[in-house]
Amino acid sequence: MVNRYDELYQGFRWEVPERYNIARACCGRWAEDRARFALYWEDESGATAAYSFWDIQTAANRLSNALAALGVRRGERVALVLPQRPETAIAYMAIFQMGAIALPLSHLFGPEALEYRLDHAQASVAIVEPTTLANLWAIKERLPHLRHVIGVGGAREAGVHSFEALLERASAQFNPVDTAANDPALIIYTSGTTGAPKGALEAHRLLIGNLSGFVHSHDFFPQPGDIFWSPADWAWAGGLFDALLPTWAFGLPILGYRGKFDAEKAYYLLGKYGIRNAFLFPTALKLMMKAVPEPNKRFRLNLRSIMSAGEAVGVTVIEWARAQLGVTINEMFGQTEINYVVGNCQAAWPVKPGSIGR
Structure with a gap:
C-alpha cells in the first residue's frame, strides 16, 4: 500500500476558533434536521428507544432551564453518576450549553470514590439513576456543596428531584451561552494509581484536539453509512472523546447500551444495528474471539473500522479480526x-502489531 503519512502530516493544520462550545458542535448545529438520528438505545431488559438530534436538543434545552431554575450558574459543577443511557447524553449537552462544568463519574464507583471526587470538585448538583442513588445517598450529608440531586428512571428518595418532572415543567427554548474554546467544559478524574485521583479540567477545545485522531483511527471517519458503538463508559475520557462526542461532532448516530459487556450480546448489537465503527478494548475483543471464533457464520456484520486501546491487542487478535471481521x-x-495521543490508521500506512503510529 501507499504510505500517506508524510502527505497527511504536511497537510495538517490545527483550526481552533476563538468561540466554541461542545454542545453546539455536537448537537445544536444538527438539530434543525428532525430526520437526522443521533442515538439508538437499548438496555439488557430489551427496552429500546431512538432519538433524533432535535429530540436530544429539545430535552437538553429543558434540562438547562431546569438546572438554571435550581440555581446552577456558569462554572458550577454538575455530576453525572450514570451509565450509557439517553439522559446521560442529554445532560452533557445541557451542561455544556449553559456554561456549567460536567463532572462525569463512573456508575460503578462506591461511596468512598464518589465522596472524594464530589467533594474535591465541589459539585452542586448530581444526576443519578436507581443503581447509583444508594451510594450517593450514603455520603450526601458529608457533601456541603451538594445542593440538589436529580433522579432519572425512577431513582427516588425524599428530596430527590425527578428528572422527568423537571423536564416536563421546563421550557423547550434555551439560549446557549457564548463560550470561548478555552473555557472549561468538564472535569475528569484520573484513576489515582499514584496518590489521590487528580481532576483534569478540560476545555471545550479538547474535542477539536481529539477529532483528527478519531478520524484517522477509524480510517477516515465519516464515510457513508457509518454508525458507531462502544461499550466504553460515557463517564470515562475514552467513552466521551473516542465515541459519543466525536460521533456527534460529525452528525452521525451512536448506539448506547445500558448493561454489562457480554461477547454474545456484543455480536447481537453489532448485527442488529448494522454497526460500522467500534471502539473495543483488547479484553473485549479477546472475549469475542473466544466466544464466537467464526462470527460471520452466526451474525450478519458490517464493520468498517475498529479502534482499540488500554493494552496491546496482540498479533493473534489482529489476525483474527482481519480474517473473521474483515477489519484491521x-x-x-x-x-x-x-485523551488521544498517538494511534494508527491502517487506511493510510501499514499497521505493525505492537506498534502505534508510524
Missing part, C-alpha cells in the same frame, strides 16, 4: 488529561 484494528494510546 487500529490501536491508539490516550491519557485522561488529553
